[in-house]
Amino acid sequence: MSEPVIITPEEQKARKRRNLWLALSILAFVLLVFFITIAKIRGGGEIPL
Amino acid sequence: MADVTASHVRPTSASDYLALLKPRVMSLVVFTGLVGYVAAPGAGDPVLGFAAILAIAVAAGAAGALNMWFDADIDAVMTRTRTRPIPAGRVDREEALMLGLTLSALSVVTMQIAAGPLAAGLLAFTIFFYAVVYTMWLKRSTPQNIVIGGLSGALPPAIAWAAKTGALSLDPILLVAIIFFWTPPHFWSLSLLQKADYAAAKVPMLPVTNGPASTRAHVFFYSLLLAPLAFAPVLTGLAGAIYGAFAALGGVFFVFLAWRVWRSKAGEGDKAQDKPARDMFGFSILYLFTLFAALLAERVFA
Numbered sequence: 001m002s003e004p005v006i007i008t009p010e011e012q013k014a015r016k017r018r019n020l021w022l023a024l025s026i027l028a029f030v031l032l033v034f035f036i037t038i039a040k041i042r043g044g045g046e047i048p049l
Numbered sequence: 050m051a052d053v054t055a056s057h058v059r060p061t062s063a064s065d066y067l068a069l070l071k072p073r074v075m076s077l078v079v080f081t082g083l084v085g086y087v088a089a090p091g092a093g094d095p096v097l098g099f100a101a102i103l104a105i106a107v108a109a110g111a112a113g114a115l116n117m118w119f120d121a122d123i124d125a126v127m128t129r130t131r132t133r134p135i136p137a138g139r140v141d142r143e144e145a146l147m148l149g150l151t152l153s154a155l156s157v158v159t160m161q162i163a164a165g166p167l168a169a170g171l172l173a174f175t176i177f178f179y180a181v182v183y184t185m186w187l188k189r190s191t192p193q194n195i196v197i198g199g200l201s202g203a204l205p206p207a208i209a210w211a212a213k214t215g216a217l218s219l220d221p222i223l224l225v226a227i228i229f230f231w232t233p234p235h236f237w238s239l240s241l242l243q244k245a246d247y248a249a250a251k252v253p254m255l256p257v258t259n260g261p262a263s264t265r266a267h268v269f270f271y272s273l274l275l276a277p278l279a280f281a282p283v284l285t286g287l288a289g290a291i292y293g294a295f296a297a298l299g300g301v302f303f304v305f306l307a308w309r310v311w312r313s314k315a316g317e318g319d320k321a322q323d324k325p326a327r328d329m330f331g332f333s334i335l336y337l338f339t340l341f342a343a344l345l346a347e348r349v350f351a
Contacts, residue, residue, distance in 0.1 A: 010060055011060045014060030014062060015060075017062065018061065018066075021066075029155065029159075032103070033159070035100075036096065036097065036100050036159075036162050037162075038096070039094050039097050040097075040162075043097075
């Protein structure tokens with residue numbers, strides 16, 4: 001049986017901050033793909049997938 | 050001295066993951082990639098251009114993370130690298146591996162969507178070349194490691210060129226060749242200053258395997274190849290008079306500094322004798338930056 005891991009308030013805060021950065025990164029990627037798609041449609045090009 | 054025992058390590062922050070991506074290397078490839086994009090013929094689309102440069106930057110970061118995952122043992126021994134997130138105990142090796150693989154995939158997919166198969170293929174090749182061919186194989190096996198491995202750091206202008214035009218030509222290959230032949234004198238000057246570190250980490254850098262005198266001669270020899278090569282974009286019409294002036298003056302000074310390194314006792318263990326190698330290392334960065342900045346300026350202000 002493994003002991004449950006108890007994290008300190010400091011570690012909890014750090015984890016929240018890391019997760020926030022991760023969420024922002026994913027959002028940025030979604031927006032990037034959106035704007036690439038718009039640029040491709042406007043340029044009349046195909047999306048080579 | 051920082052205490053790196055588990056109980057005293059501060060909680061991991063996003064900046065530790067950012068450090069895995071080697072931000073300084075990223076900034077260099079963003080710059081050379083941007084110049085490659087702007088110098089390529091055609092108008093280009095700002096959004097697609099931005100996406101292509103971003104993909105190059107993220108791919109460089111991914112390759113950096115994979116390098117730190119594999120080289121954690123070397124990094125822990127060398128003074129220059131022992132504060133990196135893995136040897137300092139702030140990030141697990143497996144996390145670096147996963148981050149590297151994830152960002153590799155995302156960057157190549159982004160490049161494919163934004164720019165098509167040639168640029169995406171070149172980008173994937175660059176990551177593979179740096180992470181597998183250089184890091185896993187060449188770095189630990191041959192003193193020519195940084196010569197051949199330098200190809201991955203040299204490719205970004207050609208990737209950006211391919212992203213804009215969908216093709217390659219002599220001009221982007223010249224830009225790649227300039228960075229390729231710049232890397233050995235740049236890196237060997239640094240390695241002359243850090244010979245003991247490389248020896249301790251058992252990395253077969255040229256000063257360790259062939260000695261400082263041979264390394265200094267190599268620095269000079271490569272500078273003789275680089276200086277005329279850097280002038281070639283003027284002959285093909287890629288670059289103009291401003292670039293030509295910087296290439297000529299900078300090239301002469303580059304060869305002069307390399308000659309000083311060759312005649313010096315740099316890397317012999319006496320720190321007082323290392324100045325020519327330090328000067329060469331410092332100027333080499335300014336030289337490459339100036340060449341590409343001149344090319345950029347000629348396009349932007351044309």
